[in-house]
Amino acid sequence: MLLMQVADTARQVADSLTNGINPPVVAQEELRFGDLLIKGGWVMIPLVILLILALVIFFERYFTIRKAAKNESNLMNQVRSSVMAGKLDSAIAICRNSDTPLGRMLQKGLLRIGRPIKDIEGAIENIGKLEVSKLEKNIPIVGIVAGIAPMFGFIGTIAGVIKIFYDISKTDNLAMGTISAGLYQKMITSATGLIVGIIAYVCYQILNIMVDKVILKLETDAIEFIDLLEEPSK
Template sequence: MSLLAQITDTTAQLTDSVNRAAVPVVQAQEELRFGDLLLKGGWVMIPIGLLAILGLVIFFERFFTIRKAAKDESNLMTQVRASIMSGNLQSAIAICRNSNSPLGRMLQKGLLRIGRPIKDIEGAIENVGKLEVSKLEKNIGIIGIVAGIAPMFGFLGTIAGVIQIFYDISKTDNISMGVISGGLYVKMVTSAAGLFVGIVAYVCHHILNMMVDKVILKLETDAIEFIDLLEEPSK
């Protein structure tokens, strides 16, 4: 046989071997589709999916609400200061009422208490501030609950799947690695899904808390500035 014929024959054998090896890989890739794996996760994927939807809905609703409350209110403070300095108290109250913001409602309560001791005004502003903060924090705790429960559901699905696998083995006496690993990798999908939802919810929970903390700091700063403004005439 000539050298060219040997090379051609060897190349054909290698090509055939590669093609045979590629068939299982392609089949595996087809079997490992993301959507199919999620469906194979079983009934546990339903509560995990519902928790994911609940967490995202609350996050985006709170995110835009808190961002609206965190908008710059320097113009409001300037207008209120100008009205107070000019002695037009009713104008300052109207400005705060029309602002429709947490700071505006706090200042409005303080303006309505003018004439009373400063401590009473501070107390009224503080009470309104606590109420406004509680409104901003509404439902944020639910996201924290999602962050804790979702991984638990994932582990529950995996454990239930493992129990089912070993139960089937006890009935069939088939302890081959193919049977064990074939069922186990599918059941691990619930753990992965639960952890993913839990991590995302954990991050979202802390993002919202940091945003609320910034709003609180800003409200406290503006409230102190307002009290100082009221004390100026008496100094």
């Protein structure tokens, strides 16, 4: 009997030492991205909508501007050859068939041939402004998204703080479990708002840079066209 008690005591000591050296592993719940979005609360809905809106406009404008920015040296050469040969109708048809901003600008200038150069320049400039306005369509919306997305994140932060104080007043408990939900909402919405704002801002700047390059190219080609019209009179 005594030996059995000693054996039980030795076994308990051994188990205690084993548990002390190798404590039992507690399974930790994985933190999933979808769960984080859900914990962000209702503010995540407008943030996701803003992100989708900015990306849709960006890709639509990106391919449109890229198409307008393609090299039109062949068009200029064809127009130059037709004008030098006195074939204005052929030059106008070439511009009409090109269906590009530069083609429409040159077509307007060709239709004004016979008038003072200033009138031709004015007509080309007006068409150029109209074409640039078409290229810039909806780009300001991306800039607006870049500005208001962080504000929505800040609204989520305020909502999270309110939730924290509401839960504390309701339970009269300052334990971490009581305030964790508000902290989740506070941090997730702030981070999401900043991320959406940064993405929209980068997209906005890229589109503006692309438009500026197109404007420079159109202005250069317009000057070359005016010089071409002035050559016979020199």
